[in-house]
Amino acid sequence: MKKSVLIFTIILLNISQLYAKNYRVSLLTCAPGSELYSVFGHSAVRVTDMETGRDLVYNYGTFDFDPSFYMKFARGKLDYWLSVATYDRFMEHYAYLGQAVREQELNLNEEQANKMVEFLHINNQPDNRYYRYDFFYDNCATRIRDMMKTVLGEQLEWNDPVSEEQKTFRDLIDEYVYPLPWGDLGIDLALGSVIDIDASEREKQFLPDYMEAAFGRAEIVGDGPTRPLVKHQSTLLDVPPVAIAPNIFNPYFLFWGIAIMFIVITYMGYRKKRLFIGFDQAFFGVLAVLGIVVVLLWFFTEHTATKYNWNMLWAFPLHGLLVYGLGMSSPAPWVKKYLLFALIMADAAVVFWILSWQSFHPSVLPLILVVILRSNFLYYNLDKFKAHKRMVNS
Known part of the structure; x- marks a missing residue:
């Protein structure tokens, strides 16, 4: 009996070894x-x-x-x-x-x-x-x-x-995308404040x-x-790390160039009592398009990381209204009210950034400053300079 049990056990072990990998x-x-x-x-x-x-x-x-x-x-x-x-x-x-x-x-x-x-x-x-x-x-x-x-x-x-060291999700991805400034900008524009929390x-x-x-x-x-x-x-x-060549055409140079251009335009406009509204229409039109993308990613996708994106404070979809409103020969009262609204929103974006409620891409700072500069300038001078233009033309 014991010999039979032993033989049976050996057979089972051999079978298990046969199928074990x-x-x-x-x-x-x-x-x-x-x-x-x-x-x-x-x-x-x-x-x-x-x-x-x-x-x-x-x-x-x-x-x-x-x-x-x-x-x-x-x-x-x-x-x-x-x-x-x-x-x-x-x-x-x-x-x-x-x-x-x-x-x-x-x-x-x-x-x-x-x-x-x-x-x-x-x-x-x-x-x-x-x-x-x-x-x-x-x-x-x-x-x-x-x-x-x-x-x-x-x-x-x-x-x-x-x-x-504690790092947010945004800090972690910045470690990798920093050499790709346009990709880094796109990610920071698309992803909301939900990634500005410490990752375990x-x-x-x-x-x-x-x-x-x-x-x-x-x-x-x-x-x-x-x-x-x-x-x-x-x-x-074993190969050397992939080298990514720096590109002088990056958002930092481009956006600060735009900011400097608007500073010059504002100074010249103040001296010559001109508004140069065409630049504002183009600028706020682009911001409106960016704002639409932010809204679509926030509310109309299944992404979890695009929620609560406060880039919308400076890139707001309704900024497109200024493309029409600023082109009026006699601006409607709502235009100045909207300029004040845009100014407050841009100021709020700076506050959100300072308080670390959301980390914006560093290159958008000059764009936020342009919104503050031009909405403030237009708010105080829109009626006055357009009236001056009508007097000169008459």
């Missing part, structure tokens, strides 16, 4: 690129079957760059998905882009590795692989972070640094570099002696 699982972190969509870097999962040699990369950052891409992205309806490629193909792609790739081999036991591979396999099913992309809360990095929590549960300890250490992991650092600190506990989450770290593709 020996996987090597690692986190791949790709260095930032030169384009806005790649400037934050990238994360993926590498799975190597040590028995068959099959080497695959699971990539949650796949999207379809079709003609409707920008419209879907603007409306917050862009779906990403999990794709699988061979390791060689993945590395060829990043070698072509010139972006370094680093690897952290995870210190998983056999059960944990199998559970993670099973998780990826289920996620890669046609009904499961798509997800609604959210830059801060659901992207290629956060998907991997959340998978680690699902697989390891309470066995995963992140060991967050206690004295780490877990929330910082929406950025691949921060997640890589978090993996390096983390430990696995509760299944034997405590051990680091990362067994081994190496650089798979």
Whole structure:
């Protein structure tokens, strides 16, 4: 009887060994690129079957760059998905882009590795692989972070640094987009005050570099002696950081140039008793268009980060009314009232900025100053200078 039980146990062990897989699982972190969509870097999962040699990369950052891409992205309806490629193909792609790739081999036991591979396999099913992309809360990095929590549960300890500097979500993205001033401006115009809050250490992991650092600190506990989450770290593709050449045509130079131009126009207008209203119509017309974009992103999209965007205080959709109102030969009473309203709104934007209720892009400061300067100048001189012009013409 005992011999039969022993034989049966041996058979079961052999069967379990037959179906058990020996996987090597690692986190791949790709260095930032030169384009806005790649400037934050990238994360993926590498799975190597040590028995068959099959080497695959699971990539949650796949999207379809079709003609409707920008419209879907603007409306917050862009779906990403999990794709699988061979390791060689993945590395060829990043070698072509010139972006370094680093690897952290995870210190998983056999059960944990199998559970993670099973998780990826289920996620890669046609009904499961798509997800609604959210830059801060659901992207290629956060998907991997959340998978680690699902697989390891309470066995995963992140060991967050206690004295780490507090950074807002906007501070974090500024670290990467600073070399791209137009992209930096666009992001700051589109995203609202909801990102001007401190990000927790877990929330910082929406950025691949921060997640890589978090993996390096983390430990696995509760299944034997405590051990680091990362067994081994190496650089798979060692290339210099992508260099982004500075461009003299940037919003700082352009907007301060516009501000200086309006200062000169205002001075000349005061001396010659002229308004130069055509410049104001063009300026407030552009601000109205920007304001419409802000309103659309705030109220008519599924984005979570575009809410409560106080750029609307200086780039207001109804500024377009001044294009019509300032062109009147005899301005209606509402025009002066609206100029006072625009002045108060621009002053409020400065107050919001000083009190850190929302951090605006530094390059928009001269534009806010122009709104304050011209609305103030026109408010006090619109009737007087237009009456002077009619007297001269008569």
